[in-house]
Amino acid sequence: MDALFAGAQGRIPLETLQAYKEMLGFVDGPLWIQYLKYMKSIFTWDLGPTIMLFPLPVSELLSVKLPWTLGLAGMSTVICVMIGLIIGTFAAYNRDGLVDRFMPAFWAFVGAMPQPVTALFLFFVLALSWKWFPLSYGANPDLDPGWTVEYVSSVLHHAVLPILCMIIGGIGAWIFNMRNAMINVLGEDYITMARAKGLSNRRIMANYAARNALLPVVTAVSMQIGFVMAGAIFIETVFNYPGVGLLLFKALAARDYPTMQACFLMIVLFVLVFNFIADLLNLWLDPRLRK
Amino acid sequence: MNSPLLKIRNLCVDYVTDWGNARAVNNVDLEIYPGETVGLAGESGCGKSTLAFAIANLHCAPALITGGEILFEGMDVLKMSDDELRSFRWAKASMVFQSAMNALNPVITIGEQMIDVVLAHEDVTRAEAKARAIKSLELVDIHASRMESYPHQLSGGMRQRVVIAIALILRPKLIIMDEPTTALDVVVEREIMNQLYDLKKEFGFAILFISHDLALMGEITDRIGVMYGGKMIELGASTDLITSPKHPYTRGLLKSFPTIFGPKTRLEGIPGNPLNLLEVPNGCYFQSRCTECVDQCISQIPALKRLSGDAPRMVACHLID
Amino acid sequence: MHINQYFKFLRRFYRGNLAASIGSIIVATMILLSVFAGSIAENDPNKRVARGHQPPSAELLLGSTRSGKDVLSQVLHGGKISLLVAFSAAMITTVIAVAVGISAGYFGGRVDEILMSFTNIVLVFPQLPLLIIIAAFVGQVGPIVIALIIGLSSWAWGARVIRSQTMAIRNKEFIIAAEVMGESKLRIMFMEILPNLISIVVGGAIGTCIYALMAEAGLEFLGLGDPTIITWGTMLFWAQSNSAFIVGAWWDMVVPGTAIAIFGGGLALLNMSIDQLSNPKLKTGGYIKTWRRMKSDIEARRTEA
Numbered sequence: 001m002d003a004l005f006a007g008a009q010g011r012i013p014l015e016t017l018q019a020y021k022e023m024l025g026f027v028d029g030p031l032w033i034q035y036l037k038y039m040k041s042i043f044t045w046d047l048g049p050t051i052m053l054f055p056l057p058v059s060e061l062l063s064v065k066l067p068w069t070l071g072l073a074g075m076s077t078v079i080c081v082m083i084g085l086i087i088g089t090f091a092a093y094n095r096d097g098l099v100d101r102f103m104p105a106f107w108a109f110v111g112a113m114p115q116p117v118t119a120l121f122l123f124f125v126l127a128l129s130w131k132w133f134p135l136s137y138g139a140n141p142d143l144d145p146g147w148t149v150e151y152v153s154s155v156l157h158h159a160v161l162p163i164l165c166m167i168i169g170g171i172g173a174w175i176f177n178m179r180n181a182m183i184n185v186l187g188e189d190y191i192t193m194a195r196a197k198g199l200s201n202r203r204i205m206a207n208y209a210a211r212n213a214l215l216p217v218v219t220a221v222s223m224q225i226g227f228v229m230a231g232a233i234f235i236e237t238v239f240n241y242p243g244v245g246l247l248l249f250k251a252l253a254a255r256d257y258p259t260m261q262a263c264f265l266m267i268v269l270f271v272l273v274f275n276f277i278a279d280l281l282n283l284w285l286d287p288r289l290r291k
Numbered sequence: 292m293n294s295p296l297l298k299i300r301n302l303c304v305d306y307v308t309d310w311g312n313a314r315a316v317n318n319v320d321l322e323i324y325p326g327e328t329v330g331l332a333g334e335s336g337c338g339k340s341t342l343a344f345a346i347a348n349l350h351c352a353p354a355l356i357t358g359g360e361i362l363f364e365g366m367d368v369l370k371m372s373d374d375e376l377r378s379f380r381w382a383k384a385s386m387v388f389q390s391a392m393n394a395l396n397p398v399i400t401i402g403e404q405m406i407d408v409v410l411a412h413e414d415v416t417r418a419e420a421k422a423r424a425i426k427s428l429e430l431v432d433i434h435a436s437r438m439e440s441y442p443h444q445l446s447g448g449m450r451q452r453v454v455i456a457i458a459l460i461l462r463p464k465l466i467i468m469d470e471p472t473t474a475l476d477v478v479v480e481r482e483i484m485n486q487l488y489d490l491k492k493e494f495g496f497a498i499l500f501i502s503h504d505l506a507l508m509g510e511i512t513d514r515i516g517v518m519y520g521g522k523m524i525e526l527g528a529s530t531d532l533i534t535s536p537k538h539p540y541t542r543g544l545l546k547s548f549p550t551i552f553g554p555k556t557r558l559e560g561i562p563g564n565p566l567n568l569l570e571v572p573n574g575c576y577f578q579s580r581c582t583e584c585v586d587q588c589i590s591q592i593p594a595l596k597r598l599s600g601d602a603p604r605m606v607a608c609h610l611i612d
Numbered sequence: 613m614h615i616n617q618y619f620k621f622l623r624r625f626y627r628g629n630l631a632a633s634i635g636s637i638i639v640a641t642m643i644l645l646s647v648f649a650g651s652i653a654e655n656d657p658n659k660r661v662a663r664g665h666q667p668p669s670a671e672l673l674l675g676s677t678r679s680g681k682d683v684l685s686q687v688l689h690g691g692k693i694s695l696l697v698a699f700s701a702a703m704i705t706t707v708i709a710v711a712v713g714i715s716a717g718y719f720g721g722r723v724d725e726i727l728m729s730f731t732n733i734v735l736v737f738p739q740l741p742l743l744i745i746i747a748a749f750v751g752q753v754g755p756i757v758i759a760l761i762i763g764l765s766s767w768a769w770g771a772r773v774i775r776s777q778t779m780a781i782r783n784k785e786f787i788i789a790a791e792v793m794g795e796s797k798l799r800i801m802f803m804e805i806l807p808n809l810i811s812i813v814v815g816g817a818i819g820t821c822i823y824a825l826m827a828e829a830g831l832e833f834l835g836l837g838d839p840t841i842i843t844w845g846t847m848l849f850w851a852q853s854n855s856a857f858i859v860g861a862w863w864d865m866v867v868p869g870t871a872i873a874i875f876g877g878g879l880a881l882l883n884m885s886i887d888q889l890s891n892p893k894l895k896t897g898g899y900i901k902t903w904r905r906m907k908s909d910i911e912a913r914r915t916e917a
Contacts, residue, residue, distance in 0.1 A: 105884070176884075196349055196381060197411065199408065203411070211398050211399070249834065252835070264745050307906065308899055309899050352904075353903055
């Protein structure tokens with residue numbers, strides 16, 4: 001940024017330059033004053049104006065984009081969890097069956113495919129060639145936003161591909177962790193006792209096995225949240241999905257530092273909240289942690 | 292003589308490994324009569340627990356029941372369909388596991404663990420199941436308020452009593468107890484044993500009592516069977532077996548326990564290491580550790596033969612023939 | 613370790629373990645391919661050899677990019693750098709994680725507190741966004757710098773895991789014995805404790821390698837790498853800028869993507885096999901098949917009787 005100003009030095013009078021600097025939120029002075037001022041701005045939610053869409057304040061821009069990303073991340077996590085748990089449990093129960101042998105390995109490769117590539121692949125095949133799904137945006141731009149059936153279904157329609165991408169990227173971890181956790185749990189004495197008690201298989205799997213296997217899985221996957229957010233950045237870019245990820249990308253391109261910082265801040269907050277939820281979940285699931 | 296409650300014949304249980312099959316239970320015969328208490332003794336790895344698990348057909352990979360029959364009241368457990376097996380388990384024969392902490396599901400309450408077994412077997416309302424659970428807990432001197440506790444909130448002795456309560460809840464005919472007091476200190480062990488005596492007197496169930504503590508078994512059991520390397524090597528009435536053991540291994544076992552009374556004598560153990568089931572010898576399994584081994588022992592496996600006399604004693608040893 | 617022990621270990625590792633074998637083959641092949649890229653690739657990856665966006669043909673096995681360069685040569689040469697970045701980043705991360713983790717776990721007390729607070733701070737930041745921001749601030753960066761930033765930002769998680777494992781071992785008797793015998797602290801840490809942590813350290817290193825590979829590709833895809841250097845990531849970047857998919861030149865994009873996927877997958881398979889080593893229950897093995905077979909035989913016989 002300084003470079004920009006230095007370049008402009010000769011052509012703009014000094015006072016104007018100073019005025020610009022203030023408007024854009026630049027603080028002169030030692031680093032720690034800058035830091036304090038920034039902290040203050042976070043708490044008052046006054047993150048200053050963006051540079052590329054001046055004078056739109058960053059906070060407004062963020063609050064518009066945030067729900068989209070949250071929706072993506074939330075939905076894909078929920079689906080990942082459900083499918084991952086079921087497949088993982090199945091693989092553990094039928095050891096060395098087809099599912100057990102191929103699933104984890106298969107997902108190792110698919111998960112290692114860089115997210116931009118899968119995103120683009122899906123984009124190409126499903127959106128461009130087969131025209132099953134829309135090419136971009138969160139919803140049909142002609143419709144007015146609101147809680148109408150039309151709009152909501154349009155939102156869902158547009159969300160399918162991005163969510164599919166996120167699931168492909170993330171589900172491997174869930175399947176793998178669940179399978180391993182299940183295998184460990186199935187070897188425990190209380191499972192044998194449950195079988196000796198003559199309980200139905202379904203009850204054993206749900207109440208005895210899965211509930212215990214979930215504990216390490218929740219911990220392991222809550223660590224992955226950062227990765228999920230990163231994926232969101234790529235996916236939103238490819239699908240032109242109006243979320244925080246796309247915003248970050250555009251800010252990068254425009255060297256819009258305030259926006260970048262704010263986006264980053266948002267992502268960090270998001271991760272923290274998710275970790276917090278995971279901790280709460282752990283407390284709820286495992287009575288040994290309560291006191 | 293009434294017919295036996297449980298009749299095990301020629302039972303063989305193998306563990307399938309990458310290095311071969313290990314036969315953990317090797318052609319074992321055993322009968323348990325209604326109301327009788329039979330003990331099963333032997334060192335770790337001799338096959339006692341494997342035998343116990345086989346009775347309710349509880350084995351999973353890599354264990355496999357490869358032969359024999361297990362007749363409970365005439366029906367072969369190994370031939371039962373899944374549904375028959377599920378209604379048989381716990382209602383006719385229940386189990387008490389060695390470590391209660393491991394046997395109880397850590398994430399659901401004690402009460403829930405008792406209620407679910409009642410509901411799985413009988414068509415009663417939840418309230419009734421709960422009432423039965425509370426009654427069962429009372430039998431082992433545990434207060435009803437403990438229904439809402441989780442396993443980690445109870446002491447070791449209480450947990451073991453809870454497990455016994457769960458085992459009793461459907462009034463089974465046979466309770467298999469796999470080292471029920473091994474994990475407890477002697478004081479708690481005494482409490483549990485006393486409790487067991489009372490319960491047995493009241494309800495009259497048969498017990499298969501598995502332990503490596505021969506002295507403890509001498510108290511509670513009517514008959515004792517000693518296993519080594521998966522084979523039954525001696526079987527007889529408890530007091531007889533303990534006062535006059537015939538098989539060298541049984542004698543060695545008894546000599547390993549110090550007595551409280553009498554002069555202090557030097558303890559003798561049994562030399563050598565437990566048998567490697569993947570490399571079994573041709574003759575008697577005990578030959579490498581037996582102090583009285585003769586030529587025949589090395590070449591021929593001794594069969595479990597009945598001794599002459601009134602008391603029904605069976606020993607598998609060439610020296611006794 | 614003696615050579616014999618080494619071979620025995622390898623045999624046990626690969627025995628019946630398809631995942632390990634495939635994973636190792638993939639990794640080894642790709643490393644060899646990139647090391648010998650110069651001899652294998654026919655064309656200079658930077659030279660224009662054909663018209664833009666030619667589909668794969670007999671001449672150019674994997675087609676040509678927008679500017680007419682040979683995709684195959686590019687992928688081979690690019691592999692060199694991508695793999696190098698991945699390995700160096702993994703090494704940096706592992707070294708820091710081990711140093712921090714073992715020290716925190718072994719010394720405990722004040723040292724542990726300080727190191728852990730520091731680690732926790734680093735841990736909070738989600739890594740890829742952090743990388744993006746750092747890279748953006750620094751400007752367009754070459755692969756070396758990318759390896760460095762990845763390395764310096766990803767060690768926190770590993771450090772934590774190593775620390776908890778170290779603490780578990782720390783109070784075991786052989787450590788106390790070593791201390792009493794007067795072994796120097798450094799020696800204890802590296803000669804006694806570290807060997808027991810090998811499986812998680814190696815597992816973590818491989819995991820970081822996969823992550824670094826993807827992170828590097830991701831950064832370059834976003835335009836933060838040096839586009840003049842050819843790596844798998846920059847290939848993706850160029851393909852994207854030239855709208856490869858939209859004009860139908862899928863090979864431009866799919867080839868580097870697949871290369872990353874295959875290598876990453878190979879590493880993941882290796883990782884899984886190492887997991888299975890330390891926890892044998894997780895193995896998918898020969899004995900289960902035998903078991904199944906025996907079981908169905910016995911059940912058939914029983915229902916007949």
